[in-house]
Amino acid sequence: MAAMAYNIQQLADLAGISSRTLRYYDQIGLLIADRNPINGYREYAADAVDRLQLIRYFQTFGFSLQAIQALLAESPANQLTALTDQRRRLAAKRDHLTTLLNTLDRTLAAQQGGPQMSDSEKFAAFKRDQIATNDREYGAESRRRYGKTTFAASQQRYASLSESDYQAMQATEQQLFTQLKQVTTTGDLDSPAAKAAYQAHRDWLCFTWNNYSTAAHRGLAQLYLDDARFTAYYNDRVGHPNAAKTLVAIINHYAQ
Known part of the structure; x- marks a missing residue:
């Protein structure tokens, strides 16, 4: 028995989207419809239904249409x-x-x-x-740079923090943000605020790092520059587009 072919309205109703959306997908090549040889209307076979299901999944996950199109061009x-x-x-x-x-x-x-x-x-x-x-x-990324054992140990140490240490860690990070905001504004790496920001960041790391070293600290600073997620984390919390870059400069200045 041949698989059912859907017309555009039937597939739109099945998927919970508009027929206008399906026409747009056809136009941009995301979901190309077959054409009925008699009337020229759009039709969708089983493989199109499966592809639309993937499109809907990836949309739900937050992928853009451009990203979805690129992903669907890759291998199964x-x-x-x-x-x-x-x-x-x-x-x-x-x-x-x-x-x-x-x-x-x-x-x-x-x-x-x-x-x-x-x-x-x-x-x-x-x-x-x-x-x-x-x-x-x-x-x-952390496992690749520092190894599975080191990363797991850091996670375990965080999970084992006492209530007082957990609160102290949160307070230390807030202190870091406060000092970093001041240095980001002034740009003075030799100021007391810069030194306090460095010490706060070091203290914050030591809540979960079993073995601190200045070399590892500088390596983490490089990761802050290489990975946009870390950059965004500090920029967002300090409220300045150069916060992460300033923190890296502070770390490289003092972690000698």
């Missing part, structure tokens, strides 16, 4: 890798939300007279979330 193996990676990300988000819901339920119960949570339990969900985020965003 590369497409499978992309889907598998997205599944891993979704699973991590699901686990994160599950943890937050469980912690919130326990918090609500405690506030209503139920079993009380220990201080460490109150912040465990936030630490697990940060660990998952670190692994998802920076894990591959």
Whole structure:
């Protein structure tokens, strides 16, 4: 039995999109329709339905149409890798939300007279979330640069932070942002603010680094320049487009 061919409106209804969208996909070559030899109307066979499913998946994951078109031009193996990676990300988000819901339920119960949570339990969900985020965003690059063992040890040390150390780590990073903002404005690497920013960054690292060295610190600074995600992290939190670049200059100035 031949597979069903859909006309444009049938496929639009099936996929939950407009026929206008399908016509646009046809025009840009993202989802090319067959033409009925009798009336010239657009028709879509089974392979087009499968391709549209992938397009819808990747749109949901935040890919642009241009990125989707490039990805669908690659081999099935590369497409499978992309889907598998997205599944891993979704699973991590699901686990994160599950943890937050469980912690919130326990918090609500405690506030209503139920079993009380220990201080460490109150912040465990936030630490697990940060660990998952670190692994998802920076894990591959960190493992490549520093090795699987070093990265795993850093993650484990973070997970084992006491409540007071966890709070101190957050406060140290905020101190870093404050001093870095001042140096980014003045550009003075020999100022007390620059020295304080360096020390705050070093102290922040030592909460999770088992063995600090100035060489490793400078290597991390280079990563801040090479990886746009790190650059954006510091620029966004300090509120200045040169914050990450300034932090790198500070590290290279003092980590001797």
